Amino acid sequence: MNKDNSIVAIYPSHTAAEAAVKELQQSGFDMKKLSIVGRDYHTDEHVTGYYNAGDRMKYWGGVGAFWGWIWGCFFGSAFFFIPGIGPLLVAGPLVVWIVGALESAVVVGGLSAIGGGLVSLGIPKDSILKYETALKTDKFVVVAHGSADEISHAKDILSDTDAETLEQHHGAHQELAAVSR
Numbered sequence: 001m002n003k004d005n006s007i008v009a010i011y012p013s014h015t016a017a018e019a020a021v022k023e024l025q026q027s028g029f030d031m032k033k034l035s036i037v038g039r040d041y042h043t044d045e046h047v048t049g050y051y052n053a054g055d056r057m058k059y060w061g062g063v064g065a066f067w068g069w070i071w072g073c074f075f076g077s078a079f080f081f082i083p084g085i086g087p088l089l090v091a092g093p094l095v096v097w098i099v100g101a102l103e104s105a106v107v108v109g110g111l112s113a114i115g116g117g118l119v120s121l122g123i124p125k126d127s128i129l130k131y132e133t134a135l136k137t138d139k140f141v142v143v144a145h146g147s148a149d150e151i152s153h154a155k156d157i158l159s160d161t162d163a164e165t166l167e168q169h170h171g172a173h174q175e176l177a178a179v180s181r
Contacts, residue, residue, distance in 0.1 A: 004122045005170055006145040007154050009163035010134045014038060017140035020161040024144065027157050033150065035092025037114060037131075038140035039085075082112045085135050090114075094143055097121065121145055123169050130165075139164070 011017040017036060025031060078095045080088045090098065094117050101116025111119065114135070115128040121143070123131075131141050142163075144154040151168060158166055 005148050005151045005168075006121045006123060006143060007151050007158060007166065007168045008118075008123065008127070008131060008144075009142045009158050009161070009167075010131065010165045011140040011142065011162065012164055014140055016162040017142055020142055020158055020163065023157050023161060024154060027153070029144065029154055029157065030146065030150070032093065033144060033146045035090065035094035035143040035145075036140060037088055037090045037094065037135060037143075039088055039135060039138055080113060082114060085112055085114070085132060088114065088135060092143070093145070094118075118143070121169065127167055127169065134164075 009020060011020060017038065021034065021036065024034060077089070077091045078098070080090060080098065082088055094114075097120040098113050098117035101113060101120060111125065111128060112132055115125070115132060118128045118131065119125070134141060142158070144151065144158075146154075148170075155166070155168055
């Protein structure tokens, strides 16, 4: 699995992130190479939670339908409480990279566990800080990784979505493509 090529998009809401993920899914992008991170504590209910049921994550709360659909599409899911960011729901292979970063003590230099997972993809620290800031402000981060061709395809799809920013990373070398909305 090539983790050195990635594209990261920031979305202002779960509906915008969901629309982007659906576009990638419909275009044939491999869902096992896609991750999403977001906070969801905006709920009209007092109890919000999740649990595993067999091989599926179950979730209830204000946007339970969104997270329920996400858990069904993505490979791997987790709930993390990240100091300074708060409660985060993560779906996709980024879960494994976050856990790996925690286990190997990669989380250094002021980065959170999310940052440690993104470092594993070759994403530079200045970009990671931007993504962590977006999460703190209740935005959603979608991360696709794969071969150069796969990421080029994902970039073409995501360029036509409501992403606030869209950045392509190539390990040590990165190409930034800001999307203005």
